[in-house]
Amino acid sequence: MEYDLNINGEQRRVDVDGDTPLLWVIRDVLGMYGTKYGCGIAQCGACTVHIDGEAARSCQTLVESVGSSAIMTIEAIHTTTNGRKIQKAWQDLDVVQCGYCQSGQIMSAAALLSETPIPTDADIDNAMSGNICRCGTYVRIREAIRHAATLDGNAKQGG
Numbered sequence: 001m002e003y004d005l006n007i008n009g010e011q012r013r014v015d016v017d018g019d020t021p022l023l024w025v026i027r028d029v030l031g032m033y034g035t036k037y038g039c040g041i042a043q044c045g046a047c048t049v050h051i052d053g054e055a056a057r058s059c060q061t062l063v064e065s066v067g068s069s070a071i072m073t074i075e076a077i078h079t080t081t082n083g084r085k086i087q088k089a090w091q092d093l094d095v096v097q098c099g100y101c102q103s104g105q106i107m108s109a110a111a112l113l114s115e116t117p118i119p120t121d122a123d124i125d126n127a128m129s130g131n132i133c134r135c136g137t138y139v140r141i142r143e144a145i146r147h148a149a150t151l152d153g154n155a156k157q158g159g
């Protein structure tokens with residue numbers, strides 16, 4: 001069956017079964033590999049994307065359930081103010097270790113800042129608790145989110 005997805009600001013038509021997880025559509029059909037597969041059962045957060053601005057586990061989101069909602073993946077997060085803040089903070093604090101979990105971490109963190117521009121530690125723990133990092137970067141992630149909340153979202157990355 002054909003589905004017209006609104007993904008990263010573009011309309012993309014895909015021809016898949018309705019019960020296909022969105023993660024497979026993003027990776028295998030649309031060829032965007034930034035969103036990762038970890039557990040497949042909504043327990044690790046590696047597959048996190050935004051659906052209408054909220055963090056969602058794409059491994060447990062069936063493509064038929066998405067409708068016309070706006071999907072955003074890590075490939076487009078730099079187009080948002082909060083995404084730029086988070087990415088800059090990640091660079092400033094050198095958060096990443098192996099990197100596998102990090103696109104999901106960034107998507108969850110960006111969604112948190114959109115909802116709560118100055119998050120408390122409890123807000124951060126609550127928003128990030130579903131994102132597992134085998135490398136244990138949790139302390140730097142928490143600091144980077146605090147740092148991101150102080151940044152100008154129009155600042156250039158990498159500087």
Ligand code: FES
Nearest residue numbers: 038039040045059
């Ligand atoms: S792969 Fe989706 S939560 Fe782990």
Ligand code: FES
Nearest residue numbers: 098099133134135
């Ligand atoms: S940086 Fe390696 S799993 Fe998180």
